[in-house]
Amino acid sequence: MARIAVIGAGTGAMAAAARLAVAGHRVAVYERTETYGGAVRRFERDGFSFDTGPGLLTLPAVWRDLFVKTGKEPLEDRVELLQVDPSSRHVFADGTEVSLPNASRAGVVAALDEALGAGAGGRWGDFLVRARESWDRSRRPLLEEPLWPNWRVLAEREPYPAVPHKRLLRTRRAATLAEIGAWELRDPRLTALLESHALAYGLDPEAAPASAAVLPYMEHAFGTWYVLGGIRELARVVYERCLARKVEFHFGAEVTAVLEKDGRAAGLELADGTVAEADLVVGTGPWRLGELVRGRELYGVEDVEPRPEGGAGGRVVVCLALRGAREAGAAHRTVVHAPDRRAELDSFGLGEPPARPTVRVDRPDDPALRPDEEHESVVLTATVPSGTLYDWTAPGAADSFADRMVEAAERAIPGLRERTLWREVRTPVHTEAETGAEGGAVPAPALAAAEGTFLYPANSTRIPGLFSVGGWSHPGGGLPHAGMSGALVAGLIVEGPDFRGSQ
Incomplete structure (x- = not known):
């Protein structure tokens, strides 16, 4: 039985802690803030509650697996998972609207044909078939294995089977997500979708590799899910599972150094001078972890090296407390697309927020999030x-910027400003305070191809x-990937370097 110190109480770290405790180790978590969950937070005021991190869940099987592997009580006994239908409603720049059924290729194809014109659904359906091939290959x-030592194979091979495109007497294949939209989907609304x-995920479609096709495929194939009471409830039950497995939590405990003895990690030094001895240390993101090891290199020149976190995108969240009941049949999530795609992407390249952004509008039909039926809780x-x-x-x-978000959201909810009682605006400044990520950046999932630009450092150092565990190490950001990061770290510790991945 080893003593294991875990830095941070994010969802990935807690997933690792619970698995390690079940394996018989003594696990202690040191979190610099006063609560658990990392970016999976909740804002509450006047009887209203809001998810300020992820609003929906894909791949719930990752978290079901955690509960199966760490106890007899399954995930659905702790929270209620609801499949959202439609999975999303889209309001495009030209005013066209479409609601996409959850996890139904035939339904999505029919909806797109009806809303965008004959053939649009077929092109999207064909794209999903190719996206599935990319998913199967990658x-x-x-997602399920430790980062390969020969990771360059992932960096060099594009798993997305792009359709040949003849251009200027040459035949080319889409190498980026934007090129898939332009050459294969051939409709500005499908491209926006x-x-x-x-x-x-904060990715620039003109830089993201074609392998990013797996992102819409995950939502389509595995459905979009909501946790009744808010996604924060998922973090709560993971925390409680850790407590049930005798994981110790120390809140308000900022780690200032990783201690070493005989060339091995041997514990932590805290801001108050306390030393927490350990046989193994599970750290936070590699970029910040590198600052805690005092001159030692976490990775070699042949490894995927940590990149500054602040270069990734962040998010602004606007919590709206509304008077008036939520209308029957309102979509849980509506995406209001920017009226000028080019201007939005150009602004990101300049490091500026877009003048007219794409806005995601979440309107959960959840009594737990509002004071009564005559009010509504909305998150932009x-x-x-x-x-x-x-x-x-x-x-x-x-x-x-929040004003511009509300203006955009009114295309989905007419009269939104008149219904607003008050609002809370949260920026990357809040994200940095809650997660420690440089600049409040949010990590995207790992992606293949693009010379490894979208890969993350290995979990072992x-x-x-x-x-290293969490969204800034393999396999990247997002709730499913955070859960898998915890599973991979636990596997590497319990089974050793020969561990070949989750089954």
Whole structure:
């Protein structure tokens, strides 16, 4: 039985802690804030509650597996999972609207044909078939296995089977998500639908590899799910599962250094001078973990090296407390697409928030989130540059951008401003305070191809006994990937370096 110290109480770290405790280890978690969950937070006021991190869940099987592997009580005995239908409603720049059924290819094809014209649904359906092939080729090495030592194979091979495209007497294949939209989907609204999945993770569709086709495929194939009471409830039950398995939590405990003995990780030093001895250390993101090891290199020149977190996108969240009941049949999630795609993407390249952003509108039909049936809780989310690229603390910066988000959201909810009792605006500054991520950036899932630009460092490091977990290490960001990160770290510790992945 080993003593294991875990830095941070994010969802990935807790997933690792629960699995390690079940394996018989003594696990202690040191979290610098006063609560668990990392980016999976909740804002509450006047009887209203809001998810300020992820609003929906894909691949719930990752979390079901955690509960199966750590106890007799399954996930559905702890929370109620609801499949959202439609999975999303889309309001395009030209005013066209479409609601997409959840996890139904035939239903999606029919809905797109009816809304966008004959043939649109077929092109999207054909794209999903190719996206499935990309998923089948990359799922295991990018989600279920430790990062391969020969990771360059993943970097060099594009798993998406792009359709040949003849251009200027040459035949080319789409190498980026934007090229898939232009050459294969051939409709600006389908392109917007495709690219919105990348934007939600802070990815530039013109830079994201074609392999990013797996992002809409995950939602289509495995459904979109909501946790009754809010996604924060998922973090709560994972925390409670850790407590049930005797994991110790120390809140308000900021780690200032990883201690070493005889060349191995041997514990933690805390801001108050306390030393927590350990046989193994499970750390936070590699970029920040590198600052805690005092001159040691976590990775070699042949490894995927940590990149500054602040270069990734962040998000602005606007919590709206509304008077008036939620109308019957309202979609849980509506994506209001930017009226000018080119201008939105150009603004990201300049490190500035877009003048007219794409906005995700979440309207859960959940009594737990509102004081009574005569009020409604709504969350608006937009992807923005992180706090290292844009000063979100500048006077008026947050509120003026929130105004533009509300203006966009009124295309989905007419009269939104007149119904607003109050609002809470949260920027990358809040994300940085809650997660520690530089500039409040949010990690995207790992993606194949693009010379490894979208891969993350391995969970094991060059320092024996020191591991990295969470969205900034393999297999990247997002709730499913965070859960798998915890599973991979636990497997590497319990089974050793010969561990070949989750079954």
